[in-house]
Amino acid sequence: AQKVTQAQTEISVVEKEDVTLDCVYETRDTTYYLFWYKQPPSGELVFLIRRNSFDEQNEISGRYSWNFQKSTSSFNFTITASQVVDSAVYFCALSEARTGGFKTIFGAGTRLFVKA
Amino acid sequence: SQTIHQWPATLVQPVGSPLSLECTVEGTSNPNLYWYRQAAGRGLQLLFYSVGIGQISSEVPQNLSASRPQDRQFILSSKKLLLSDSGFYLCAWSDRVGETQYFGPGTRLLVL
Numbered sequence: 430a431q432k433v434t435q436a437q438t439e440i441s442v443v444e445k446e447d448v449t450l451d452c453v454y455e456t457r458d459t460t461y462y463l464f465w466y467k468q469p470p471s472g473e474l475v476f477l478i479r480r481n482s483f484d485e486q487n488e489i490s491g492r493y494s495w496n497f498q499k500s501t502s503s504f505n506f507t508i509t510a511s512q513v514v515d516s517a518v519y520f521c522a523l524s525e526a527r528t529g530g531f532k533t534i535f536g537a538g539t540r541l542f543v544k545a
Numbered sequence: 546s547q548t549i550h551q552w553p554a555t556l557v558q559p560v561g562s563p564l565s566l567e568c569t570v571e572g573t574s575n576p577n578l579y580w581y582r583q584a585a586g587r588g589l590q591l592l593f594y595s596v597g598i599g600q601i602s603s604e605v606p607q608n609l610s611a612s613r614p615q616d617r618q619f620i621l622s623s624k625k626l627l628l629s630d631s632g633f634y635l636c637a638w639s640d641r642v643g644e645t646q647y648f649g650p651g652t653r654l655l656v657l
Contacts, residue, residue, distance in 0.1 A: 479645050
């Protein structure tokens, strides 16, 4: 069955600290997509990254980096030198090709507090 | 570039009243459209998705319905709201199945 687990409900860090948000997924499909979204206090979900199951290459975008490991079914997200503006809820999501890709399953989210 | 609009931004409705939330997408053709609900402090629940005009798939049984009268318009409705319908409603679109979904600003609904 399709499942996304974000075990960290809330994380609190001080500005400039590095923080890693964990995401573990379950799928029976060999073709799938993984996503990270950011939800600031305004509420709108902002797309951050998409990875397909055939691309295990890690990615870095500015202070953000993602570590995709199929062996552990994890897709973790690291923010380097966190800033107050990073405070938000972050969602990891999974979409399976065999279900037509419609059923994107979201994790419960991790609320990140970055204190000045 | 593509943009997605939702309105109203906030809505307070009495129990038993009707509901109509609208979502429109600009800058793309034949998008896949989605309605999600997010309860306070919770994750997202997919309510409906649509791959074309008049084509609606429901994910969970409920007293809500969806319609797609035009290619880039997606409407969420209810004939009689329940207290449990309160939440944050998000509309999203994608170009193709499995592709990235892009979300609108959302509508906060409070049913009293």
